[in-house]
Amino acid sequence: MKTDIILAGVGGQGILSIAAVIGLAAVKEDLYIKQSEIHGMSQQGGEVYSHLRLSDRPIHSDMIPKGQGDLILGVEPLESLRYLPYLKKEGWLVTNTSPYENIDNYPDPGQLFEEIRKLPHHLLVDAAALAREAGSARAANMVMLGAAEPFIQVSDDHLIAAIRELFARKGEKVVETNIKAFKAGKAAAERVG
């Protein structure tokens, strides 16, 4: 078993929280894991991505080899396309549909979706709406984690426990909102699949 996931988004969207939840859950299942992230000169609003590798055998490279990723999980549609070189031919692109438009030459979102629909396996999720329903627009990242759940071979129980652990400091309400968001994302993915 091996799953290679590219997480993509914009600084401030909570990419690294998604990575942390999957990471915590994977450690609980005694899986091997490597999670690399690029940040640094990414002030709020810059490109942020993370490579997350899970396996039941030791993992060598921190980076996913180009053309071998199983899943691109985007919290922003343009960013999800940026890392296509890492996706394998049969891989999935799962992304939030809300554009984060902080550059003048941001393309027409319709064109972005068209580009995404060209891929054999894709899933577009209106994470912003689902997050608001769950109680907070900030939880869009957990909606996306939920939407990716069917592709990640880590049990739900462990993912939910990891969400609890990660957000515990922020109080029970935040924990519950994030778990709700996660479940909503999962349901959305299941409806399509």
Added chain:
Amino acid sequence: MEEKLFLLGDEAVAQAALDAGVSGCYAYPGTPSTEIMEYVQASRQAAGSGVVREWSANEKTAMEAALGMSYAGRRAMVCMKHVGLNVAADTFMNAAITGVNGGLVVVVADDPSMHSSQNEQDSRYYGHFAQIPVLEPSDQQEAYNMVREAFDLSERYGVPVLLRLVTRLSHSRTGIRRQPPREQNPLRLPSDPKQFVLLPSIARRRYRQLLADRPKFMEESEREDGHNSYTRHEGARRGILACGLAYNYLMENFPGGVPYHVLKVSFYPLPDKLVRQLFADSDEIIVLEEGYPFAEEMLLGVPPRTEPVIRGRLDGTLPRDGELDPWLVGKALGLDLEDPEETPGLAVPRPPSFCPGCGHIDVYKALNVAMEKYGAGRVFSDIGCYTMGALPPYNAINSCVDMGASITMAVGAADAGLVPSVAVIGDSTLTHSGMTGLLDAVNKKSPVTIIISDNDVTAMTGGQLPAGLGKIEQICLGVGVEKEHLHTIVPLRKHHEENVKIMEEELAYEGVSVIVARRECVRVAAARKKNKNR
């Protein structure tokens, strides 16, 4: 199941130092090394055992303090990014001559591909230059183990030891097995009271000692159970020399085992004996290394050898610059890998930009107006968030070279007749390496206007407390800036006219003026508020 910690490479280094009984950790923030110190600062273990762990003003002061702690017999670690070692190089080179008392480990994180740096220099050359052992882990667990050994090595041979990291190792998280913690060293003076006195007569003796120890470093390098290992593959004609992280990219391509001879290198000097064996067994050798072609050039020699053939970054088998990745390595080894998809043209780059409401924006808006009558090309800047002033729509600055260079370059340009010349520098950069340049400017009454864009924090690396917090005006006055030409302004839209006027007046003054533009970094302000409410 044995308990594992889930740590970044940087954090594994930090945890290892704590477990190795370090008494002091010294650093100046710089990507990708920052998280080492941040981990030590947040660690309860460090708090409980009184480990010293404050940020230093710059990498040189950090290295000197670490050397002082080593002098006193205790273990010290100093951490920085690759260009930081340029700043600390004076201490670093001389520490190789003084040698150490307590173990001294110098951790340097290189940034190949320049994810957030101005060059991709390779710190292994510094280790070679100083003639001390260099350790280069291939993964995070090895990094953990190596820190421990680096301290032991340092004490065994009485030299500082360099640990070289690279971005992908520093910023990748994985499960880490710990070793039982070791006690800190007691306070103990060096047995030779003159060891650290580098008067020529003593320095010559110390240097000869370092040279005499070189064969011992080679023994370490060639040790059977050491960090360099040679695996022969019966019948193969090709050999691979894989350094540090590159070893992982090699292994990634051959899950079933590498069908070539492999020399894994994680310790320098390069192991003569093992390299000789690799030469004897191979017709062709491919060198895989992150950074410059350091090992490759050594293997090639002068004049470049042709037997065996040496391939790598120099003959185009691999790109000459930038970081490696598994795909590049696989291709270089001739594997039949498909070309990856290209990023669709629609996915335009999203360059870094100021956070909305950032004070630097207001500084540049005012400065651009004030500079209108002089024309473009006169503003020297420095390293920090404000370097983004080079990007549109501001296009406000003309240089970013090294920490502190804005003031001194403005002085030099003014010397050449470019009057007025302007410097834009941050508060943290000023106290890192700008103050001495400011003194030069004051002493020669240079016609420069210096804008200190002070956001009360080291913002670009995530919001560390700057060394000069609350002291910037005092520092300027202390260095000799005239009171009448030192102003503090608040970079806010509502003060725009007033700020432009102050800038215009000071640009017209043919002497040193300093304008401190102070407003807290909005991002850090938000984080600080959140922490307070928690």
